[in-house]
Amino acid sequence: MSLRNHQSLRANMTGYAFISPFIVGFLAFTLIPMFISLYLSFTTYNLFTPPKWIGLGNFEKMFTGDPKYWNSIRVTFTYVLVGVPLRLIFALFVAMILNTKSRMVGTYRTMYYLPSIIGGSVAVSIMWRNIFSNDGIVNSLLSALGATPVKWFGDPNASLTMLITLSVWQFGSSMLIFLAGLKNISVEMYEASSVDGASPVRKFFSITLPLLSPIILFNLIMQTISAFMTFVPAYVISKGEGGPMDGTMLHSLYLFRQAFMFSNMGYAAAMAWVMLIMIAILTAILFLTSRYWVFYETEKGR
Numbered sequence: 155m156s157l158r159n160h161q162s163l164r165a166n167m168t169g170y171a172f173i174s175p176f177i178v179g180f181l182a183f184t185l186i187p188m189f190i191s192l193y194l195s196f197t198t199y200n201l202f203t204p205p206k207w208i209g210l211g212n213f214e215k216m217f218t219g220d221p222k223y224w225n226s227i228r229v230t231f232t233y234v235l236v237g238v239p240l241r242l243i244f245a246l247f248v249a250m251i252l253n254t255k256s257r258m259v260g261t262y263r264t265m266y267y268l269p270s271i272i273g274g275s276v277a278v279s280i281m282w283r284n285i286f287s288n289d290g291i292v293n294s295l296l297s298a299l300g301a302t303p304v305k306w307f308g309d310p311n312a313s314l315t316m317l318i319t320l321s322v323w324q325f326g327s328s329m330l331i332f333l334a335g336l337k338n339i340s341v342e343m344y345e346a347s348s349v350d351g352a353s354p355v356r357k358f359f360s361i362t363l364p365l366l367s368p369i370i371l372f373n374l375i376m377q378t379i380s381a382f383m384t385f386v387p388a389y390v391i392s393k394g395e396g397g398p399m400d401g402t403m404l405h406s407l408y409l410f411r412q413a414f415m416f417s418n419m420g421y422a423a424a425m426a427w428v429m430l431i432m433i434a435i436l437t438a439i440l441f442l443t444s445r446y447w448v449f450y451e452t453e454k455g456r
Contacts, residue, residue: 212424279390298410310401
């Protein structure tokens with residue numbers, strides 16, 4: 155081996171040594187478990203006996219013989235389709251407020267971002283459950299205003315509303331990304347539109363929204379994927395039962411119950427792969443439709 159080839163081999167080995175922790179971690183904790191999960195989805199497996207191949211049996215049961223599965227799909231899609239738009243609208247609204255000139259704007263930004271840091275924790279979920287309990291602060295305020303208190307833990311729709319409210323409260327990360335996007339919009343564009351007599355509403359729909367549309371697409375995709383994977387709030391608020399009447403039985407919670415409470419690991423693996431395909435299809439649809447509503451300053455606006 156020549157000296158030049160020897161030096162090249164040493165340089166390559168150094169590079170491989172640096173990236174080996176990532177490669178090992180990716181293989182051990184992502185790629186190999188994915189293939190094992192795919193295999194288990196075609197088996198019955200309870201952790202104590204060897205997996206038994208049943209072909210498409212888990213998928214057949216899922217689509218034709220398990221009404222609780224379809225209920226979890228309905229609850230999850232309601233949670234995503236209502237919660238994600240509300241969260242993004244609220245995040246954009248707060249970002250526009252924080253984009254104005256104020257002496258304590260830094261403090262306000264920190265305060266509004268805090269819920270995102272602690273929003274998904276067990277402690278906050280417990281706090282949320284206490285706030286909406288029968289004698290919690292929400293029902294106390296409703297009573298003080300003369301309204302009838304709501305049984306948040308006795309009505310499936312009310313329980314899901316409470317869960318969506320907690321989701322909207324965690325708007326901080328989206329808000330910060332919107333705020334960065336607003337900072338990049340040229341002030342001269344607003345000034346020129348003011349000279350032309352444009353109203354604030356016209357400026358919002360003709361300047362702000364088009365220029366923010368790539369960021370809206372990014373936030374929409376990231377928050378949608380995150381919402382499909384929501385688990386901790388549903389588990390803590392319903393105490394792991396998904397109640398009342400399966401009203402908070404998100405797909406991730408039902409998957410957890412099948413895997414670790416009923417020891418149906420094969421069925422849970424099949425559920426995970428179906429949800430992965432659903433998220434992939436939904437993400438592809440968002441990308442494909444983005445050409446009609448996302449504005450880019452390059453490529454002639456598209």
